[in-house]
Amino acid sequence: MPTLAGVLEARRRIAPYLPRTPLFSYPQLDRLVGTSVWVKHENHQPVGAFKVRGGVNLVSQLTTDVRSNGVTAASTGNHGQSVAYAARLFGVRAKVFVPQNANPSKVQAMEDLGAEVVSHGSDFDEAREECARVAALEGRRYIHSGDEPLLIEGVGTISLEIFEDAPGIEVIIVPIGGGSGAAAACLVAKSISPSTQVIGVQAEAAPAAYLSWRSRSLQEDEMKTEAEGLATRTAFQLPQRILWEHLDDFVLASEDELRAATRTMIESTRNLVEGAGAAALAGALKIRQRLAGKKVALICSGGNISSDQLRALFQA
Secondary structure (H helix, E strand, O other): OOOHHHHHHHHHHHOOOOOOOOEEEOHHHHHHHOOEEEEEEHHHOOOOEOOHHHHHHHHOOOOHHHHHHOEEEEOOOHHHHHHHHHHHHOOOOEEEEEOOOOOHHHHHHHHHOOOEEEEOOOOHHHHHHHHHHHHHHHOOEEOOOOOOHHHHHHHOHHHHHHHHHOOOOOEEEEEOOOOHHHHHHHHHHHHHOOOOEEEEEEEOOOOHHHHHHHHOOOOEOOOOOOOHHHOOOEOOHHHHHHHHHHOOEEEEEOHHHHHHHHHHHHHHHOOOOOOHHHHHHHHHHHOHHHHOOOEEEEEEOEOOOOHHHHHHHHHO
């Protein structure tokens, strides 16, 4: 299981390669949510998303033999970019499997980082299943997007920075796809500030993690969300074990709520934000009455929105 000690070690490992991202407040968001709101800008990472913290932490610890065989991952985009970025840093060959409808800008980014990108299947989970099969055949290190303690510990450095930069944070709201980000936030928050609530937000149109959290058993469900960072059909064991024990609440956001939150984040923060990156705001707006008077941190998990998605968002 990932630990706080592992998160502290991860911070030391990734510091030479990744920036400390800003934590900013915005009066317009304070007004809309009705309380003091801080945005943790993981969209400022070199690959535009939070997952790179875990990728660097994991790949930096691979043995020489494992590195020589290469690594592989399945992704809708951000996890793949994370693995590709880390592989490039440490001279490792990377192969990333993506669904056939993957965000083209994210695919191009992975290729620009030197990864071989393979399109397979109609959704993330079909790409993931093929990735696992090929990894076994080729002897590559398969880097799962959720069931990896080193990934979760790397991502946990986000919450360390939140508590250091804004002492007294009472609520952390974090998007959930596979759940590594929320699991990491739980791990750190409940170790450092047990009274701080951690609330997850998932797309109503892809609720597998939510259903798994509610039932305390791994579930599959539909995956029809436009927010590819939240588009998982199955829940993952390791993040769910942490969420079952430590997550305080779980909110589902509709596609309309996610789109509206994305527009609001872009207009209020003057940052490019993808649908998953705005999910925390969508959740905060949905439960704003419960947040009144609290100091709230929203994790903006990514900003890799394509030009086509951006045009469609503001033409709707």
